[in-house]
Amino acid sequence: MVWFDSxxxxxxxxxxxxxxxxxxxxTLGSPGRGGHTLALRAAEExxxxxxxxxxxxxxxxxxxxxxxxxxxxxxxxxxxxxVGPGDRVVISGxxxxxxxxxxxxxxxxxxxxxxxxxEPEAAAEAFRLALTEETKLAVVNHVSNVFGNVQPxxxxxxxxxxxxxxxxxxxxxxxxxxxxxxxxxxxxFIAMPGHKGLxxxxxxxxxxxxxxxxPLLQGGSGSDSRSRxxxxxxxxxxxxxxxxxxxxxxxxxxxIFVNETGVETICRRETALLGYAAELLRDIxxxxxxxxxxPGRQTGVLSFLREGEDPExxxxxxxxxxxxxxxxxxCAPLAHETAGSGGTVRLSFSVFNTFGELDQLAxxxxxxx
Amino acid sequence: xxxxxxxxxxxxxxxxAREILERRGISGRxxxxxxxxxxxxxxxxxxxxxLETAKRVLRAAGLHPGKTVVEGEGGHGLV
Numbered sequence: 001m002v003w004f005d006s007x008x009x010x011x012x013x014x015x016x017x018x019x020x021x022x023x024x025x026x027t028l029g030s031p032g033r034g035g036h037t038l039a040l041r042a043a044e045e046x047x048x049x050x051x052x053x054x055x056x057x058x059x060x061x062x063x064x065x066x067x068x069x070x071x072x073x074x075x076x077x078x079x080x081x082x083v084g085p086g087d088r089v090v091i092s093g094x095x096x097x098x099x100x101x102x103x104x105x106x107x108x109x110x111x112x113x114x115x116x117x118x119e120p121e122a123a124a125e126a127f128r129l130a131l132t133e134e135t136k137l138a139v140v141n142h143v144s145n146v147f148g149n150v151q152p153x154x155x156x157x158x159x160x161x162x163x164x165x166x167x168x169x170x171x172x173x174x175x176x177x178x179x180x181x182x183x184x185x186x187x188x189f190i191a192m193p194g195h196k197g198l199x200x201x202x203x204x205x206x207x208x209x210x211x212x213x214x215p216l217l218q219g220g221s222g223s224d225s226r227s228r229x230x231x232x233x234x235x236x237x238x239x240x241x242x243x244x245x246x247x248x249x250x251x252x253x254x255x256i257f258v259n260e261t262g263v264e265t266i267c268r269r270e271t272a273l274l275g276y277a278a279e280l281l282r283d284i285x286x287x288x289x290x291x292x293x294x295p296g297r298q299t300g301v302l303s304f305l306r307e308g309e310d311p312e313x314x315x316x317x318x319x320x321x322x323x324x325x326x327x328x329x330x331c332a333p334l335a336h337e338t339a340g341s342g343g344t345v346r347l348s349f350s351v352f353n354t355f356g357e358l359d360q361l362a363x364x365x366x367x368x369x
Numbered sequence: 370x371x372x373x374x375x376x377x378x379x380x381x382x383x384x385x386a387r388e389i390l391e392r393r394g395i396s397g398r399x400x401x402x403x404x405x406x407x408x409x410x411x412x413x414x415x416x417x418x419x420l421e422t423a424k425r426v427l428r429a430a431g432l433h434p435g436k437t438v439v440e441g442e443g444g445h446g447l448v
Binding site for chain 1: 378379380381382384385399400401408409410411
């Protein structure tokens with residue numbers, strides 16, 4: 001199967017990821033649970049992973065790198081830490097349900113700063129108008145998981161800083177693909193999965209913290225055990241229960257891979273794949289594409305439709321021919337409302353995809369009757 | 370040779386402390402804090418003579434070295 005669904009999860013990982021996970025299963029104890037060699041070895045592994053993430057994303061302090069199950073888990077913690085009932089929260093028009101549903105649950109008053117995809121100036125202007133004095137928080141999806149449009153987080157961050165409004169970045173599609181520097185942005189939180197552009201395994205995610213936190217889970221932390229409450233300090237405050245050590249060991253190897261390959265190299269590769277895919281698909285009659293020819297406005301996600309065909313049917317027919325693409329709303333109905341779409345077929349890349357695979361896909365699409 | 374233990378609020382901070390001190394040529398080992406089963410915390414075990422320098426270095430780095438235990442003739446003693 002040719003994997004074009006890296007916006008959901010990257011299937012191909014560096015070989016070191018699986019090796020580290022297998023090694024972790026029978027060599028690592030549980031960090032914070034005892035002082036014996038294998039508990040401390042696990043703690044070292046977790047610490048090295050935090051350090052790498054801290055360095056890659058400009059956090060400045062490994063203690064503010066918190067392990068989560070995925071980006072959704074990380075976003076839930078971040079939103080709970082910032083939002084109460086009735087609080088006005090400004091979000092972009094491309095937020096995932098991982099943001100919309102927690103905000104609805106928390107009783108936030110949601111204001112959408114909507115702008116067409118691939119128009120970062122319009123997106124920044126929409127935020128400028130929406131960030132009123134009453135606004136308690138802003139949330140921005142760095143790269144849409146539906147259209148791959150890159151949102152102007154630098155400009156939005158500056159607007160929020162000027163107004164003293166905390167902001168959260170959902171880096172689900174951008175972590176490992178675009179440069180992100182927490183300290184320069186001044187974000188309250190940045191949430192990301194470990195299993196997409198960081199090439200770690202599923203079941204891993206990271207929350208980078210720059211704001212007061214409210215735990216989502218309560219339980220053992222291996223510290224301050226006499227207290228009935230979670231510790232006041234990070235990362236223990238947000239990491240109740242046993243860590244996913246095989247996952248963390250794998251994530252660490254993924255981070256090493258990203259670090260050694262270089263985010264800029266990965267971005268160049270994915271952008272080149274995207275450009276080539278758009279060129280091929282544009283030449284096929286009856287294909288509608290959501291893309292931008294302007295540099296820097298789109299990364300490795302390309303949505304399209306075959307005229308007159310349900311996107312789910314297109315994806316099913318492509319699956320029968322050996323291509324893994326996702327169709328539908330991609331858990332982001334708001335993005336479709338904003339862009340005026342009713343669902344798409346999504347082609348998404350990792351650094352392991354090849355131009356030859358795209359030629360094969362284009363051939364298959366041409367041959368669909 | 371006598372040893373001292375510096376307590377930290379978290380295991381992560383103890384590991385960070387060890388790294389900072391290593392860069393200054395002070396070796397330490399992360400271990401459980403010997404406080405009689407008190408409160409599940411971690412410590413950095415180092416040579417007693419390096420204790421005060423280590424605490425100064427760590428405070429300057431923005432860390433939070435906590436209680437200290439020094440090995441005495443009759444066992445451990447909090448200082």
